Amino acid sequence: MLRKLMDFLKLLHQKSIGNEMIRKWVIQSNSLKNVSWTFMAKIVAMLFAVMLDILLARLLGIEAYAEWTFFYTTVSIMFYLAWFGINQSVKVFVSKQTTIQDRNVCICSGLILRTIVSLIFATIIIVYSEKIAVIFGYPEKYSHLLFLYKFAGALVICSCFTEFFKELCIGLQKYKSLFGITLTEFGTNFIFGLAGAYLLKNVIGVALGYLISGIILLIVGFSQLNSVQYRSKDMKSNFHKMMGKIFKYALPLAVTGISGMILTEMDIFMLGIISTKQQVSIYSIAKQLCSKTAHLNYALATGTLTSFAVINTANRENKKTELKRLSNLNLLITGIVVIAFVVTGPFLIRILYGDDYRFAGNVVIWLMPYYILYSISTFFSIFLDFQGKAGVRSICYSSVLVINFILNWILIPKYGAVGACIATGVSLVPYVLTVVFITVRIMTGKMQVNI
DSSP, rough: HHHHHHHHHHHHHHHHHHHHHHHHHHHHHHHHHHHHHHHHHHHHHHHHHHHHHHHHHHHHHHHHHHHEEEEHHHHHHHHHHHHOOOOOOOOOOOHOOOOOOHHHHHHHHHHHHHHHHHHHHHHHHTTHHHHHHHHHTTTTOOOOOOHHHHHHHHHHHHHHHHHHHHHHHHTTTOOOOOOOOHHHHHHHHHHHHHHHHHHHHHHHHHHHHHHHHHHHHHHHHHHHHHTTTTOTGGGTTTTHHHHHHHHHHHHHHHHOOOOOOOHHHHHHHHHHHHHHHHHHHHHHHHHHHHHTTTOOOOOOHHHHHGGGOOOOTTHHHHHHHHHHHHHHHHHHHOOOOOHHHHHHHHHHHHHOOOGGGTTHHHHHHHHHHHHHHHHHHHHHHHHHHHHTTTHHHHHHHHHHHHHHHHHHHHHHHHHHHHHHHHHHHHHHHHHHHHHHHHHHHHHHSSSOOOO
């Protein structure tokens, strides 16, 4: 009798081990599938963006290309202002909902907020477009800038909803849909942006192409949204409360998002104001390559870190081991990219972009410290967003902006694009140290999660 009991207990133990192994295998399989879709999305985005950049640089010439990159830099800052952290906030709240009803309330609340804030910012941009153009160099330095900013309001609305749909896909862990939206976004930007530049032979054609792409994305995005059946019959009971929560958490995310974009684009903006068009062009090429390659690191983070939305005493050790493994993988990707840029960057840039942009090959090497720091900070920043630490990040990022501005103002007049590389890289150091430190404290249980 005792032996039978022991055999039975042994069988239960074996089954529990087997079930645990199956559970881990399912989690790893889902993570691998998610990462695969996000990597595919980012690779497609990177290829289309780089190909379009190369062709526009050759087609427009160094002067017009500088005007386009300067305009798109400033309008990208407007995008982040209008996003206002809402897209990321919705992603975080959606990922934490345990019932379909709560998820539906969260999605619809976010959609209402997204619409209101987008329209407010678009209206402000349209009303003040002429003044913005004059401040940024119209008509003396950039002759098409006024006409370009007339499109900016519409581009902002399209961008707001495109990012909303993409962040929502991440929160819902619908990575196949994320791939579809990303493919549509960068594919249509490539097709219509290039067609506009070829037909009109100027930067206005590119802007028109991007606007057509944005309208297509609105149609695709709302089609994807309908497929998750986000509407709820009893939404009136608590969606106002959810809107308040989303908006409250969006505020620190808005600060970090806007600060991050300003930090990313401040160098090109300041080069466009206080340096030459040639310096803007060569730096923009190098920065574009680094930024698009960083999509690989972002793909790893978005495809895996959603599973860290809930960390407690029971799973902390397993999560700590998994986070360390993913962090090492992120560093491996970064190392491979750096080696590839240093070895082949100058040669490939000269071949692909042409001899007029050959100095961008040297600039891209100067940008490698920035890329390393950016890839590390992106990974841990996404992790901290799921832990409710956006407020802490926003304080640090604001101080980084001040450092970056001062260094750019000092270095750009003397060193041009190289000075911008140094300023951008050095200013990121305190932020990287901060996000790594906070992550360590959370994973060791010394700092509580806020959400």
